[in-house]
Amino acid sequence: MFAPKTFWQASLEAGRRMLYPMADPTPMAHSRSSAAIPVMVPIRSLGPAHRERITAHLLALDPADRYLRFGYAASDEHIRRYTEHLDFDRDEIFGIYNRRLELIAMAHLAYSPDPKLDSCAEFGVSVLKQARGRGFGGRLFDRAVMHARNAGVHMLFIHALSENTAMLKIARNAGASVQRDGSESDAYLKLPPASLDTRMAQFVEEQFAEVDYGLKVQAQQFRNMLAGMQEVRRGMRQGRHKSAQ
Numbered sequence: 001m002f003a004p005k006t007f008w009q010a011s012l013e014a015g016r017r018m019l020y021p022m023a024d025p026t027p028m029a030h031s032r033s034s035a036a037i038p039v040m041v042p043i044r045s046l047g048p049a050h051r052e053r054i055t056a057h058l059l060a061l062d063p064a065d066r067y068l069r070f071g072y073a074a075s076d077e078h079i080r081r082y083t084e085h086l087d088f089d090r091d092e093i094f095g096i097y098n099r100r101l102e103l104i105a106m107a108h109l110a111y112s113p114d115p116k117l118d119s120c121a122e123f124g125v126s127v128l129k130q131a132r133g134r135g136f137g138g139r140l141f142d143r144a145v146m147h148a149r150n151a152g153v154h155m156l157f158i159h160a161l162s163e164n165t166a167m168l169k170i171a172r173n174a175g176a177s178v179q180r181d182g183s184e185s186d187a188y189l190k191l192p193p194a195s196l197d198t199r200m201a202q203f204v205e206e207q208f209a210e211v212d213y214g215l216k217v218q219a220q221q222f223r224n225m226l227a228g229m230q231e232v233r234r235g236m237r238q239g240r241h242k243s244a245q
Helices: 004-019 027-032 048-059 063-070 076-084 136-150 165-173 196-244
Strands: 044-046 092-097 103-111 120-127 155-161 177-181 184-190
Touching: 044 048, 048 076, 048 092, 048 103, 063 076, 063 120, 063 155, 092 136, 103 136, 120 136, 136 155, 136 165, 136 196, 155 165, 165 177, 165 184
Parallel strands: 120 155
Antiparallel strands: 044 092, 092 103, 103 120, 155 184, 177 184
16 A cells, blocks of 8 residues: 555646646747746547547548548548447547537557557557647657556557658657658657556546536537527517517
């Protein structure tokens, strides 16, 4: 059993790392500010109930982004088959929602179906064009690494086109070994064992994401209610106007 002091220190560190992510290491970022800017990115675990939104997210990718995500020119039918066969019991799917409950970024952490390779997993990510430049891909990668470590994964694998520089940069920055073979590249990242810190960080982030999602649902319901009331009022005004004529 963990000592209370150790438990709360780990909990505090998990919360600190979620609220204060690592600062951008580029010189320009350091010139803007010497301290990291507090940023909270709610990343929610997705299940079968989110399949429709996952499909909508992937269908919203333009042809170039579909090519980078899947490694081929994925048609709408290819994407629908992909989402229909997602195994939510075996794999982990993570997503970032905006305030309109649109899935703007998602990641797929796929575990090997072979029991002999249960310590390996593959990572894939997609971000809508309008949500680029906010570090969502990197944050989803960090979340997947943390989850994989807690699940006992020792090797994270990324297969990407060599032209997918954004994904390969994320892998290299994490310390992955990248091997290029023509138009395709493979990245391998050895993961350290899970720790109390990673387990607490996962718990904190999951709770934060659930609360954030619940608030967004309530806000969306409230906006829909207001829109309905405005429509009723508009109809009443039009009715009074016609009766006065």
